[in-house]
Amino acid sequence: MNRQQLKSIPALLGEADIGRSLQYLPGVTSAGEGASGNNIRGGRTDQNLMLINDALVLSANHAAGFLSPFNAEVAESFLLYKGVMPSYYGGRSASTLAIRMRKGDFETWKAQLSGGTAVQKILIEGPLRKNSVSILSTGRLSTVNWMFNRARNADVQSSKVNFSDSYSSISAKLNSKHFLDVALLTTQDFLQVGDRFGYEWSSYVGSLAWKGVLTEKLSASALFATGSFKNGFFELNSPQAAKLNNGLGYNQFKLTMFWSNSKHDVTAGGESILYQTLPEMLSPADPESVVEPDEIQKGRGLESSFFLSDDWTLSPGITLSIGLRYSRFQGLGPENVYSYLDGVPRSINSITDTTYYSANSRTKTYDxxxxxxxxxxxxxxxxxxxxxxxxxxxxxxxxxxxxSPTPIDLWQLSTPHISPQTSDNFSIGHHANLKNNKWSTTLEAFYRASSNQLEYKDFADLNLNPHIETEVAQGFGKSYGVEIQVKRNSGKWTGWLSYTFSRSLVQLNSPDPEFNVNRGQWFAANHDRPHVAALVINRKLWPKGLMGITANYATGRPLTAVDTYYFLDGATIPNFSDRNQYRIPNYFRIDFSVTTGSVFKKIDDSLTFSVYNLLHRDNAFSVFFQPAPDQPRPLPYQLALIGVAVPAISYTVRL
Known part of the structure; x- marks a missing residue:
């Protein structure tokens, strides 16, 4: 998918979005509307490596999960590696999304302004020193709360959704062979539901990169980056009004060497990332709250790696890509590590000793x-x-x-009790170009076997828990499937149809009955959606006009439901099914957009009109059980985050 195809896909709030648009490709889906991140080939959202200019991005959750923080207007390229990835990428077991942002114009100053019903944008770029140093700066700001104010429901009227993001870079040509880039990405999000509770989260990624040509065949690059992701949950207007905050920060350094000749493209280098988990803090939200302040300190971790790869052209029709990566992780203090009785389930009652590791002392090493x-x-x-x-x-x-992933999910480093996940990925595929590349088809099959996959016991207590290993267990995972894509590449009508059949299964077979899920049998992962299909249709309307229609279908994700009830001393006691035995209703959505190439003569402008969820479908985000009037037992209810068509208009002018 290129940038032009990305802009042709209708999106919520009229915003072209890299993260969401990937879901139209085979093998890529999500847990549902409002869920953060993508699930790629049966992987969890935390198993995706996201990079912007090679710098690590900790979270793609933005705009309540409906957008990613990457502004498509300044994206130069983006590559998605599903399953099998080069050795110079690592640390996440399912995929790598590598986004490269473009540099500012080195010759002339330019500006772009966009105003719409939901999002306002600005882009400025130009030379600080002509043909030598350029700057690019862009920002987005949401203006959607007026929609809530017009609602009839009082809770909806008092709800708020605010988000903003910015990206800025300075690029310098030191000479004809050496280049320097400084970049900063920031995001801010706030979501409040009525006057009861809400979420807030923010992130930044700053980077300094150098690239140089050393000889005719040898070049190099170096990167230093730092970033942070902070999130919080708050509850209002109750005796338990409180704020719960946590987060993760990092410092990253990467050095890469490139060597090539007529048959070999060799890449070698090393990388280190120092992770710092931020304290998990609970504080009262107002003076009337009965909540007592609490804080959990967490440790740090150093992940280091060395890599070597070679793209070897054996003959004009055969290319062999081979690589090797060595990775090493060291858990670092300050941190308390608990010891437990052997042969019994880990719990607070089975703790036998506590070992305190001071700052920078090593708690555990994996490699x-x-x-x-x-x-x-x-x-x-x-x-x-x-x-x-x-x-x-x-x-x-x-x-x-x-x-479904949320903005306040916790990042957890590997510890003496939580081992790193291991993933073995296999794939085979066939690609064909037909009728002089007017059509192309892709057929791929994949299998992934995982170990030490993290799962939770029922009703796990994860917040403010200094011994989190008592709430989680590690088991086995497997994902397999077939992906098909048929694409029309040229003509007035273009687009593609993709279909994926896949399964993502988990097994927890533990002597601890709390973790012996479904009697040790394989069960569907939370994001398991066997059938996923997507259709993208684009039509050129006039010299610069474009119409886009998309359709999405997916099997409903798994659900643990209440099977039966029994009554004891006047109380209704629910009996739950096996984990993820049932499914929520299937998902289906159609979106539409049309863009005019010019609105006013002699002005470089465009107008975009889009409708998200054209058919007004109440697609289920979740199913929950709650008491009902005049009913002896709780009944199931379906929650839809967006149950109506959402239109958006955006006008853009380029100066």
Whole structure:
């Protein structure tokens, strides 16, 4: 998918979005509307590595989960590696999304202004020193609260959604062979539901990058980056009014060397990331609150790696890509590490000792080798086959009390009791170009086996828990599937149809009955959606006009439901089904957009009109049980985050 195709896909609030648009590709889905991140080939959202200019992005949750923080207007390119990835990427077991932002114009000053019903944008770029130093700066600000004010429901009227983001960069050509870039990405989000509770979260990524040509065949790059993700939950207007905050920060350094000749493209280097988990803090939200302040200190972790890869052209029709990565993780203090009785389930009551590790002292070390290999064979002018394998270690995990990822999920580093996840990925695919590249087709099959996959016991208590290992267990995971895409590349009508059949399963077979889920049998992961299909249709209307129609279908995600009830001493006691035995209703949505190439003569402008959820469908986000009037037992209810069509208009002028 290129930037032009990205802009042609209708989106909520009229915003072209990289993260959401990826869901139209085979093998990519999400837990539902409002869920943060994507699930790629059966992986969890925390198993995706996201990079902006090679700098680590800790969270893509933005605009209440409906947008990612990457402004498509300044994206130069983005590559998605599903499953098998090069050895110079690592640390996440499912995929890598590498986004490269463009530089500011080195010759002339330019500006772009966009105003609409939901989002306002500005972009300025130009030379600070002509043909030598350029600057680019862009920002987005939401203006959607007027929609809530017009609602009839009092809770909706008092709800608020605010988000903003900015991206700025300065690029310098030191000479004809050396280049320097400084960039900063920031995001701010606030979501309040009525006058009862809400979420707020923010992030930043700052980077300094150097690239240089050393010889005719040798070049190098160096990157220093720092970033942070902070989030919080707050409850209002109750005796328990409180704020709960947590987060994660990091410092990253990466050095890469590139060497090439007619048959080899060799990449080698190393990378280190120092993670700092921010304290988890509870504080009263107002003077009337009965909540007592509390704080949990967490440790740090150092992830280091060395990598080597070679793209080797064996013949004009055969390319072999081989690589090896060595990764190492060291848990660092200050942190308390608990010891437990052997042979009994881990719990507060089975703690036998507490060891305090001072700042920078080593609590645990993990390491391993990660081989990567793929071969691409050109069968004919229009047909090719590719086979690949990769192993990946993941040393950082996301913890969530919900089936769908939320802004306040906790980041958890590997510890003496929580081992890194290991993933072995296999894939085979066939690609064909038909009728002089007017049509193209892709067919791929994949299998992924995982170990030490994190799962939770029922009703796990994850917040303000200094011994989190008593609430989680590690088991096995497997994902497999087939992906199909048929694409029309040229003509007035373009677009594609994609379909994915896949399963994502988990097994927890533990002697501890609290973690022996479904009697040790394989069960569906929270994000398991066997059938997913997407249709994208684009039509050129006039020299610069474009119409886009998209359709999405997905099997409903798994649900643990109340099977039966029994009554005891006048109380109704629910009996739950096996974990993820049922499913919420299937998902279906159609979106529409049309863009004019010019509104006013002699002005470079455009007008975009879009409708999200054209058919007004009440797609279920979740199903929950609660007491009902005149009923002896709780009844199931369906929650839809967006149950109406959402129109948006945006006008853009380029100066």
């Amino acid at each position: 391993g080798w990660e081989p990567r290999a793929s071969i691409s064979v050109k069968l004919s002018t229009n047909h090719s086959v590719k086979v690949g394998y990769s192993r990946v270690f993941q040393y950082i995990h996301s913890l969530s009390n919900t089936a």
